[in-house]
Amino acid sequence: MLAIGTLAKKTGTKVQTIRYYEQIGLMNTPGRTAGGQRRYEVDDLDRLAFIRHSRQLGFSLDAIREMLELADNPQYPCEEVNQIAARQLAEVENRIDRLMSLKTELSRMVTQCQGGHVADCRVLKVLRDHSECLTEHGQSGQAGFNIHPLV
Amino acid sequence: MLAIGTLAKKTGTKVQTIRYYEQIGLMNTPGRTAGGQRRYEVDDLDRLAFIRHSRQLGFSLDAIREMLELADNPQYPCEEVNQIAARQLAEVENRIDRLMSLKTELSRMVTQCQGGHVADCRVLKVLRDHSECLTEHGQSGQAGFNIHPLV
DNA sequence: CTCATATCTCTAGTGACTTGAGAGTTTAGC
DNA sequence: GCTAAACTCTCAAGTCACTAGAGATATGAG
Secondary structure, three states: OOOHHHHHHHHHHHHHHHHHHHOOOOOOOEOOOOOOOOOEOOHEEEEEEHHHHHHOOOHHHHHHHHHHHHHHOOOOOOHHHHHHHHHHHHHHHHHHHHHHHHHHHHHHHHHOOOOOHHOOOHHHHHHHOOHOOOOOOOOOOOOOOOOOOOO | EHHHHHHHHHHHOOOHHHHHHHHHOOOOOOOOOOOOOEOOOHHHHHHHHHHHHHHHHHOOHHHHHHHHHHOOOOEEEHHHHHHHHHHHHHHHHHHHHHHHHHHHHHHHHHHOOOEEEEOOOOHHHHHHOOOHOOOOOOOOOOOOOOOOOOO
């Protein structure tokens, strides 16, 4: 008997996102009030918590869908779920490595720029000229690694 | 006198991406051959290299646009560029922290799941039940941090 | 001149949502 | 019971940074 907003609050999800999950078949279609509003069971809360938590861990919706399917059929071997998690772990480690390199480089850039004009700004120099770069970005444009906007 | 494919190869960019950058006004509109093909100068190569390198460091296209504008006016103070980079650095650090938490949890999940069926798989339990989670994800759903798909 | 390769434009698709408009529903207080 | 605020509904479109594909045209080496 939970309204969508309650579900949203309890899981830190936006209402629209929950409807989106329903739309793409990740969440089951809930019951409705006479007036047409969604009303959820505690099971739905669990499922959404699972989804959100998995998302926070970096799983894609496809991976989550896969895991939910496995979870819905408890006779499946644990092995498969574990493989998904292991694959995920490797990716996380990879991503951490890359970010550490970026951090090194950005720190260096930021600390070296003390006042002055853009004309002789270290940040721009480093960005303009790859050779000033300490870290390697050899495999640029490779599949599987998306560049994510931060600023 | 560089064709778009050459530019693409030299910077590790896809041809379509270069045209996209032109379309959104990040790259200048290049000259054309009689037959209508784009021909670039070395300046364009530099600019593209700057863009790609910045992207690899995680700057958004908007931030890059901002920096390019500053760079085009060398009398501006360096301070602004530096602030962009500093902001970027903070984000990278934040992201690393989060990923480290994920790594901890995933490692724990993976090592604790040894065979058996999904019914008693730790991975699913941990993902379903936030309380089993060692790390904190209190500020879930917050703006400014996108969850990125890995699997 | 031929022909493989490169390039052209244009449209649509990706993932994981987010935003907004405009209308209807529920609920708390009186 | 009534009203007003808060919540919810559907549907469409927008976001970011590309990526993919179709079908037509251009270029350059031999």
